[in-house]
Amino acid sequence: MVAQNKLVGLKLQEKDARRKLILDAAGQLFAQKDFRSVTVREIAKAAGTSIGTIYNYYTNLTELFLDIFLGHAEEITRILDAESSNGPPDLKHLCSLYITYLNDNMTFYQMMGHFMLGGEMSAEATHKLNKVMKPLMDRIVNAVEAVGIYPDVRLTAHTLFSALNGIMISYARYPGRSQAEIRRHTVRLAGLVAEIFGKDLPYYNQRRTDFL
Amino acid sequence: MVAQNKLVGLKLQEKDARRKLILDAAGQLFAQKDFRSVTVREIAKAAGTSIGTIYNYYTNLTELFLDIFLGHAEEITRILDAESSNGPPDLKHLCSLYITYLNDNMTFYQMMGHFMLGGEMSAEATHKLNKVMKPLMDRIVNAVEAVGIYPDVRLTAHTLFSALNGIMISYARYPGRSQAEIRRHTVRLAGLVAEIFGKDLPYYNQRRTDFL
Amino acid sequence: MVAQNKLVGLKLQEKDARRKLILDAAGQLFAQKDFRSVTVREIAKAAGTSIGTIYNYYTNLTELFLDIFLGHAEEITRILDAESSNGPPDLKHLCSLYITYLNDNMTFYQMMGHFMLGGEMSAEATHKLNKVMKPLMDRIVNAVEAVGIYPDVRLTAHTLFSALNGIMISYARYPGRSQAEIRRHTVRLAGLVAEIFGKDLPYYNQRRTDFL
Amino acid sequence: MVAQNKLVGLKLQEKDARRKLILDAAGQLFAQKDFRSVTVREIAKAAGTSIGTIYNYYTNLTELFLDIFLGHAEEITRILDAESSNGPPDLKHLCSLYITYLNDNMTFYQMMGHFMLGGEMSAEATHKLNKVMKPLMDRIVNAVEAVGIYPDVRLTAHTLFSALNGIMISYARYPGRSQAEIRRHTVRLAGLVAEIFGKDLPYYNQRRTDFL
DNA sequence: AATGAATGAGGATTCATTCAT
DNA sequence: GATGAATGAATCCTCATTCAT
Numbered sequence: 001m002v003a004q005n006k007l008v009g010l011k012l013q014e015k016d017a018r019r020k021l022i023l024d025a026a027g028q029l030f031a032q033k034d035f036r037s038v039t040v041r042e043i044a045k046a047a048g049t050s051i052g053t054i055y056n057y058y059t060n061l062t063e064l065f066l067d068i069f070l071g072h073a074e075e076i077t078r079i080l081d082a083e084s085s086n087g088p089p090d091l092k093h094l095c096s097l098y099i100t101y102l103n104d105n106m107t108f109y110q111m112m113g114h115f116m117l118g119g120e121m122s123a124e125a126t127h128k129l130n131k132v133m134k135p136l137m138d139r140i141v142n143a144v145e146a147v148g149i150y151p152d153v154r155l156t157a158h159t160l161f162s163a164l165n166g167i168m169i170s171y172a173r174y175p176g177r178s179q180a181e182i183r184r185h186t187v188r189l190a191g192l193v194a195e196i197f198g199k200d201l202p203y204y205n206q207r208r209t210d211f212l
Numbered sequence: 213m214v215a216q217n218k219l220v221g222l223k224l225q226e227k228d229a230r231r232k233l234i235l236d237a238a239g240q241l242f243a244q245k246d247f248r249s250v251t252v253r254e255i256a257k258a259a260g261t262s263i264g265t266i267y268n269y270y271t272n273l274t275e276l277f278l279d280i281f282l283g284h285a286e287e288i289t290r291i292l293d294a295e296s297s298n299g300p301p302d303l304k305h306l307c308s309l310y311i312t313y314l315n316d317n318m319t320f321y322q323m324m325g326h327f328m329l330g331g332e333m334s335a336e337a338t339h340k341l342n343k344v345m346k347p348l349m350d351r352i353v354n355a356v357e358a359v360g361i362y363p364d365v366r367l368t369a370h371t372l373f374s375a376l377n378g379i380m381i382s383y384a385r386y387p388g389r390s391q392a393e394i395r396r397h398t399v400r401l402a403g404l405v406a407e408i409f410g411k412d413l414p415y416y417n418q419r420r421t422d423f424l
Numbered sequence: 425m426v427a428q429n430k431l432v433g434l435k436l437q438e439k440d441a442r443r444k445l446i447l448d449a450a451g452q453l454f455a456q457k458d459f460r461s462v463t464v465r466e467i468a469k470a471a472g473t474s475i476g477t478i479y480n481y482y483t484n485l486t487e488l489f490l491d492i493f494l495g496h497a498e499e500i501t502r503i504l505d506a507e508s509s510n511g512p513p514d515l516k517h518l519c520s521l522y523i524t525y526l527n528d529n530m531t532f533y534q535m536m537g538h539f540m541l542g543g544e545m546s547a548e549a550t551h552k553l554n555k556v557m558k559p560l561m562d563r564i565v566n567a568v569e570a571v572g573i574y575p576d577v578r579l580t581a582h583t584l585f586s587a588l589n590g591i592m593i594s595y596a597r598y599p600g601r602s603q604a605e606i607r608r609h610t611v612r613l614a615g616l617v618a619e620i621f622g623k624d625l626p627y628y629n630q631r632r633t634d635f636l
Numbered sequence: 637m638v639a640q641n642k643l644v645g646l647k648l649q650e651k652d653a654r655r656k657l658i659l660d661a662a663g664q665l666f667a668q669k670d671f672r673s674v675t676v677r678e679i680a681k682a683a684g685t686s687i688g689t690i691y692n693y694y695t696n697l698t699e700l701f702l703d704i705f706l707g708h709a710e711e712i713t714r715i716l717d718a719e720s721s722n723g724p725p726d727l728k729h730l731c732s733l734y735i736t737y738l739n740d741n742m743t744f745y746q747m748m749g750h751f752m753l754g755g756e757m758s759a760e761a762t763h764k765l766n767k768v769m770k771p772l773m774d775r776i777v778n779a780v781e782a783v784g785i786y787p788d789v790r791l792t793a794h795t796l797f798s799a800l801n802g803i804m805i806s807y808a809r810y811p812g813r814s815q816a817e818i819r820r821h822t823v824r825l826a827g828l829v830a831e832i833f834g835k836d837l838p839y840y841n842q843r844r845t846d847f848l
Numbered sequence: 849a850a851t852g853a854a855t856g857a858g859g860a861t862t863c864a865t866t867c868a869t
Numbered sequence: 870g871a872t873g874a875a876t877g878a879a880t881c882c883t884c885a886t887t888c889a890t
Contacts, residue, residue, distance in 0.1 A: 039863065040864060041863080049872090051864090051873060051874095052871060052872050053870080055864090055866080060864075061864070061865095110329050113325050113329045113381060114329070116382065116385050117246075117329075117385070126388065152404075155404060158382070159401050159404045161378075161382060162375060163374060166378020166379070166381065169329070169381055170370070170374045170377055171370075172329075173329070176338075189367065189370060189374060196368075196371070227853085230853090251879085252881065253880095253881095256856095261854080262854060262855045263882080264855050264856060265853075268853060268855095272881080272882080273882095463885085464884075465884080465885095468852090473850080475851080475853095476849095476850060476887090476888085477849080477850055479886070485885070539809075540749075541745075541753075541805070541808075550812070576828075579825065580828060580832075582806070582807075582825060583803070583825050585806065586799060586802035586803040586807070587795070587799035587802050587829070589802040590799050590800065590802020590803070590805065590806075591795070591798040591802070593748075593752055593801055594752065594798045595798070596753075600762075613791070616791060616792060616795050617795055617799070620792075620832060621832060650874095675859070677859095685875080685876090687861085687878095688861095688874090688876050688877060689874075692873095692874060692875070692876095697860070
C-alpha cells in the first residue's frame with residue numbers, strides 16, 4: 001500500500017514534471033510571438049513531446065493558455081508579496097512592480113486582453129481565473145487602503161487595476177517606438193497613476209516627456 | 213463638362229453609398245458577435261453584395277475593420293464635442309460619455325484591444341489610426357487642462373485615457389454578470405476615475421457596490 | 425460616301441492604334457514577368473485604358489495572348505528574311521538568329537510552350553496560328569533544302585525546329601545560371617545543332633564548355 | 637528492440653504505402669487532364685484520403701507534382717537501362733524508347749515544360765530534380781559517346797536531349813491530329829533525329845509524310 | 849466606343865482535435 | 870501513458886468576364 005502510494009506519488013511527480021515541461025515550452029513560445037498564432041504542433045515540438053500527450057494534460061488549447069495565465073498571475077502576486085514583506089504596502093512601488101512585470105511578460109496582458117475581449121470560457125475556467133485574480137486584487141486593495149482616503153477601497157482598487165492594465169493595452173504596441181521606449185513611457189504613466197491615486201500630487205513636477 | 217462632373221459626382225455618391233452599406237452591415241455583424249469570427253461571406257450576405265465587391269472597396273478584411281474603427285473614433289469625438297459645446301469641458305461628463313459609448317459599442321473597444329494587442333498593421337493603417345485618435349485625445353487633454361493641477365497635461369490625459377480603456381477591458385466581459393450590471397459597474401468606475409483625476413474626492417461618498 | 429469611307433478609315437486607324445497600344449503594353453508586361461501571371465487589370469493600367477476596352481478588342485485573354493504570339497512569329501520571320509536577302513539561306517545563321525530571338529523574347533517561347541502544353545484553343549485561333557507558323561517554317565525548309573542531303577526536307581525542317589525550341593525549353597531557366605550564361609550556352613547548342621544538321625561536323629572542334 | 641524496429645519498419649511501410657496511394661491517384665488524374673488544373677480536392681477524393689492527409693505527406697502541391705515528375709524520370713531511366721543491358725547503347729533505340737515514353741506519359745513532358753517555363757522552385761526542389769536528371773542524361777551521353785564522332789560528347793548529348801523534348805513540345809498537341817497520328821509523327825521525327833545525330837544518314841530514304 | 853464596378857465560383861492551405869496503436 | 874497520422878470544415882482572397890451606363 002505504501003509502495004503503491006509512493007509509486008503513485010512518483011508518477012504524479014513525473015506527470016507534474018511533464019506538465020511543467022509543456023507549460024514552460026509554451027510559455028517561451030508565447031514570449032517570442034503572439035500567443036494566438038502558436039500552434040499545438042509548435043508547442044509539442046518545443047516541449048519534446050507529441051501532440052497527443054499535450055491533450056492528455058489539457059483538454060484543449062484554451063486550458064493550456066489559461067494555465068499559463070494562472071502561472072503569471074501567481075507569479076506577480078508572489079513578487080508583490082516579496083517586495084512588501086517588511087513594511088506597509090506602497091502604492092508607488094506596487095504600480096512600478098506591476099507595470100514592469102507586464103513589460104517583461106507580454107503574454108500575461110495579451111492573454112488578459114484576449115480572455116476579456118471575447119474568449120469564451122467554461123464555468124470551470126472562470127472559477128479558476130477568479131481564484132487566482134482575487135489574491136492579486138487583494139494586494140492592490142491593501143495598498144489602496146493604506147492611502148487612507150478612499151471610502152470604497154475595493155472599488156478604488158478595481159479602478160487602479162484597470163488604469164494599470166489600460167496603460168499597457170494602450171501603449172504596449174505604440175507604433176514606431178522601441179520596446180525600451182515603451183517601457184520607459186509606461187513606467188512613467190504608472191508612476192503618474194500612483195501619484196494621482198495617492199495623495200502626493202503636489203510634489204509631482206517631472207519634466208514633460210516627448211513620447212507623445 | 214458640368215454634366216460630366218455631375219455624373220462623376222453621382223457615381224462617387226453611389227460608390228460611397230455602397231461602401232456605407234458594407235460598413236453598416238459589417239458593423240452590425242460585429243455588434244452581434246466577436247468581430248474576429250465574422251467572415252467575409254457573412255459580411256457580403258448581410259450587405260447584400262458579393263464577396264468580390266467587398267474586395268473592390270477594401271483590399272483586405274483588416275482595412276474594413278480599420279474603417280469601422282475609425283468611424284467609431286470619429287463618432288465618439290463628435291459626441292464629446294456636441295456635449296461640451298456651451299461651456300468648459302467637464303471631466304466627469306467626459307468620462308461618463310466615453311464609458312457609455314464603449315458600453316454601447318463593444319466593437320470599438322474590442323478592436324482597440326485587438327489592434328493594440330497584436331494585430332499587425334500597415335504603415336498606412338497606423339497613419340490613419342493616429343489621425344483619428346489625435347482629435348479624440350485632444351478632447352481629453354482639454355478636459356484635463358481644465359482641472360488645472362497637472363504639470364504635464366498631455367501625459368495625464370494619456371493616463372486618464374488608459375484608465376478608462378482599462379475599465380472596459382477589465383470588466384466588459386466580467387463572467388457571470390449581465391450587460392446591465394456591467395454597464396452600471398463600469399460607469400461607476402469611470403465616475404471614480406473622474407473624481408480621482410479631478411481631485412474632488414471629498415465629495416465622494418457613494419455606497420460600496422457588491423460587484424466584486 | 426467617300427467622306428464616310430474616310431471616316432471609317434480614320435476610325436479604323438484609331439482603332440488599330442489603340443489595339444497596338446494594348447498589345448505593346450501587354451507585351452512589355454510579359455517581358456517583365458511570367459505572362460501567365462499577368463492580369464487584365466495590369467494590362468489595362470499599363471495600356472492606359474479600361475478593362476472593358478480590352479474586351480472590346482479581344483473576346484478573351486487567350487486571344488490577346490495569341491495576338492502577341494503572332495506578332496512575335498511575324499517578327500522573327502521578318503528578321504530571317506532581312507538577314508538572308510542577299511544570298512542563299514544559311515543554316516548556321518538561321519539557327520543563331522532564331523535562338524537569339526528566343527533569348528531576347530522569352531514571352532515567345534513561353535507562349536509556344538503554353539499553347540502546346542495544354543492551352544485549349546478555338547478552331548479560329550488554331551487557324552491563325554497555323555497561318556503565321558507556316559511562313560516561319562518555310563524559311564527553315566529553305567535552309568534545310570540548301571543543305572542538299574535530306575530526302576524529306578519538310579520533315580527534317582520540323583526536326584530542326586523542334587531541336588531549336590527544345591534547347592530553349594530545356595535550358596532557358598537552367599537553375600543557378602545567369603541570363604548571360606544561358607544565352608551563351610543556348611547559342612552554342614544551337615551552333616552544334618546547325619553543324620549536326622549541316623553535317624559539317626569535321627570542322628567542329630571547339631573547346632568543351634563547363635556549363636554542364 | 638527488434639520488435640520495436642519491426643514496428644517502426646511496418647509503420648514506415650504503411651506510410652510509404654499511403655504515400656504511393658496518393659502518388660498513384662494523382663498520377664492517374666494528371667494523365668486524364670492538364671495537371672495544372674487538378675485540385676487538391678480531386679486528388680484527395682481519388683486517393684480515398686482527406687485533404688489534410690495529403691498535406692501530411694507533401695508540404696504543398698508543387699512538392700507532389702515534383703515527386704511525380706521524379707518518379708517518371710527514374711522510370712524512363714530504368715527502361716533505358718533494361719533495354720540496353722546486353723549490348724552497346726544504340727542511339728536509335730534510345731530515341732525511340734524516350735519518345736515513346738513521352739507519348740505514353742504526357743504528364744512527364746507537361747511537367748518538364750511547366751517547371752522549365754516558369755514554375756518557381758525551391759532550392760531543395762531544384763536539387764532533387766538535378767539528382768534524377770543526371771542519371772537520365774548519363775544514358776544519353778553513353779549513347780552519344782558510342783557514335784564516336786563527337787568531340788564534346790556531353791554538349792552533344794544535351795543537344796540531342798533538347799531535340800527530343802522539342803519534338804514533343806512542338807507536336808504533342810498538334811491541333812486537329814489524333815493521339816495515334818501524333819505518336820506516329822513524333823516517333824518518325826525522333827528516328828530522324830537519331831539518324832542525323834548518328835552517321836547513317838545515307839540510308840535514310842523513307843517517303844515523305846503528309847503530316848505537315 | 850469606353851468604362852469599371854459587380855460578380856462568385858473556385859483555389860490552396862491551416863490546424864485543433866481525435867483515436868487506434 | 871504516449872504517440873502522431875488522419876481528419877475536413879473553414880479561411881481569405883483572386884480574377885476573367887459581364888453589362889448597365
